[in-house]
Amino acid sequence: MEQNALDRAQAWANNSYFDESFRKEIQDLIDSGDEKEVIERFYKDLEFGTGGMRSIIGAGTNRINTYTIRKATQALANEIIRSGKEEGLKEFKIAISYDNRRFSFEFAKEVASVMAANNVHAYIYKRLNPVPLLSFSVRHHKAQAGVMVTASHNPPEYNGYKVFWNDGAQVTPPNDSNIINNYNSMTNFSSVKTMNFDDGLSQGLIHWVGEDVENLYFEAINSKAINSKMCTEEGGKLNIVYTPIHGTGFVPCTTALSNLGFTNVQVVEEQKLPDEDFPTVSSPNPENPEALALAVKLMEDTNADVAFGTDPDTDRVGLAFKKNGEIVYLNGNQIGILMVHYVMGGLKKSGAMPSNPYFVKTIVTTPLQDQIAESFGVETFNTLTGFKWICGKMNQLEKSNPEKNFVFATEESFGYLNHEFVRDKDGVSSITLLSEICLHYKLQDMDLVDALDKIYEEYGFSSETLLNLNYFGKEGSEKIARIMENFRSYSDKTFCGEEISYLEDYSTGESKSFTDSKLSKLDLPSSNVLGFNFTNGTKVYMRPSGTEPKIKFYIMIQEKEGSLSEKKSKALAKTDEFLSYIKQQAEQA
Structure with a gap:
């Protein structure tokens, strides 16, 4: 047994500061000879x-x-x-x-x-x-x-x-x-x-x-509705299904929806109340269709317009709806595209766009959002992955450039913020905003696929895919380090048949050109992130997760030639090629 981990375990088992049951759990583990578990707990x-x-x-x-x-x-x-x-x-x-x-x-x-x-x-x-x-x-x-x-x-x-x-x-x-x-x-x-x-x-x-502080929050987020009159007068026309997936969302999300005028809300009964065991799902993650299965069933049974789900701490939101008999699950980038376009377009149309507006997103979120923001005269700031960096940028700008006004923030992992009253992704206000967007398009006899296609026709097509490769424990950490190092030292001029323009290495803070080998500085904090940028605008970023035993690959395909259907078909084929190539490279590390 690895001596350092064993010594630490034994020190805990002998420490009278810990209660007796705690010490016994550790001693029983040591006595069992389960070397791997001792190492995992104490290395x-x-x-x-x-x-x-x-x-x-x-x-x-x-x-x-x-x-x-x-x-x-x-x-x-x-x-x-x-x-x-x-x-x-x-x-x-x-x-x-x-x-x-x-x-x-x-x-x-x-x-x-x-x-x-x-x-x-x-x-x-x-x-x-x-x-x-x-x-x-x-x-x-x-x-x-x-x-x-x-x-x-x-x-x-x-x-x-x-x-x-x-x-x-x-x-x-x-x-x-x-x-x-x-x-x-x-x-x-x-x-x-x-x-x-x-x-x-x-x-x-x-x-x-208590509730006095909660109510101040609800008042604050509802003040940011783009078209509150539409919601108040027409909100009952949108048939919503919602599930908190056994988490914290039931009270705040249904309260916020009701306050804004969305009164036609059905909650999934089996997942309504908090439950530490999450008995109806394998993982309470609304990014995954499986976690929304009961909400989708209720949506189909009642012919509802949309199904929403939030994760246990209600900072992320996922959605599903039915189109032509098929269930559609939008990814985090697509939801963000709809939100960015609706918020900025609504503010512009109503004359409520503030002076010097700005928008914040992460480097692994689709660049199509940058194009949309630019079209509405909104400045974009890109940050490292995670809302801590997005909101850190908001805080910095608040101090250094108080003349700038926040409009929106998003990341690809189903996190969004449409107001300045909190500084993290907000699943509660995101549900009210998405309900407003769904209602806006329903009143035009459109669904969210129609809305996205209209945006793609105007700005060009993008397709985004996230690949997670899981590697557990100490051996897994070492495997992830090898994968990152192999890609960091990548020297071929092409990657999966695509010509590389430059490679961003956020650990060194440098970007290397693959055409002339010149180095340039990156204006972001050091982080274990690599970004391959290709001559056709496609991007592939990779980073180890900061909170889970996995490495993440963000594939962002840009297709500029042909009809919209042709672009979609080519993007799907290219995505499959990238997925296969990345898995092959990772396996060899």
Whole structure:
């Protein structure tokens, strides 16, 4: 058995700081001789990725549990106090929310208890609430940070810990690295401060957050409707099916829809209430058609216009609808295209487009959205993958260029933001916006495929595909590193038969031309991301996931010749070629 992992496991099993059942779980694991499981639990500490910490629940340094939650919270508390004192603050605050997962409420209370013991006032929702309401709470309470206890759309055995900073966005450098350094430097769990939760309440250090704050959020997001008059007067004509997939979305999403005028909403009964086991799905991810199966069935049974689904922490939304007898599932790029076009077109038409408008997207999101924004006179900023970078850019512009006005933000992984009241992707406001878009086109006897085709006819066709290759555990991490290194050193002039124009390496911050080998600087933070750009406008990006054991490949095909049907056919064939080629290259790594 790997000695370092075994030594760490034994140290935990012998540490009287941990409760007896926790220590017994570890000792039983050691005694069982299950070397692989001991290594998986103890070969490293949990790390902050693009969304914080996320892992399987259980005992161990590489697992989510009461003690790693406490340790992470102490590390966060130290950074809140350090940075707050630098700013001259006398009082420190944190906002806390949690989803329906196993131990989410208990972990959220642990966060509040550690913060209270550090004299940081904790504002925790009385009932489970999604990511956007956590971000709203950070900004509303003028807190220095926020924590969302969630594992988003991971399987039931996972939970996680998302850290937000004082702008309401997920934490970015240098604060994230400071928290990580604090976490890694703590070797003695008894150095973590904590107090009884009820004592924190009675001492006025822990505060419940109720419906008054939730209602302020609903008022804020509904103020951003593009055509509220249409929604109020005609909203009942759109027959909507919605599923929260056992997560946090039921109350906020149905409330927001009703407030805007969408009264014809059916909720999937089997998935309506929170359930930590997610019994009706293999994975509660609305990006996957399987997770929307019950919503689609209800949509077909009732002849509804559209079915929506949100993930457990309600920051992502997926949809399906029926066209010519077939179920259509739009991908995140297509949904984003519809939103960008509708929001910007609506603002332009109504004369409500602000001065100096801007739009933010990620580098792995379709470049067609850049073209749409340009046509409406909206400036586009591209960021690294993840809404932490999108909202970090919003925060930066708010300070450095206050004359610029935010209009929209999107990423390909089903995340969207159409307002400035929170700083993360918002599945609640996304459902109201998508309902508005569906109603807008229904009143013209059009569906969302018709709407997309109209956009493609005007701006050109793009096709986007995401390939996930999963590699688990320590061996998987090493495999992913080899795949990235092989592509990083790629020297052929062509990639799957396409001529390479340049390769972007965000780890070195350089872009290399494949025509003259010249290097140019990339104006984004360092990240383990590669981007192949081809002479015909097609792009392929690749990066290891920051929160899951996988490597992601983003294939963005551009077709400019022929009719729309010909372009679609060619893009489909080229996508298949790319998928086969990438899998072959990965297998050889």
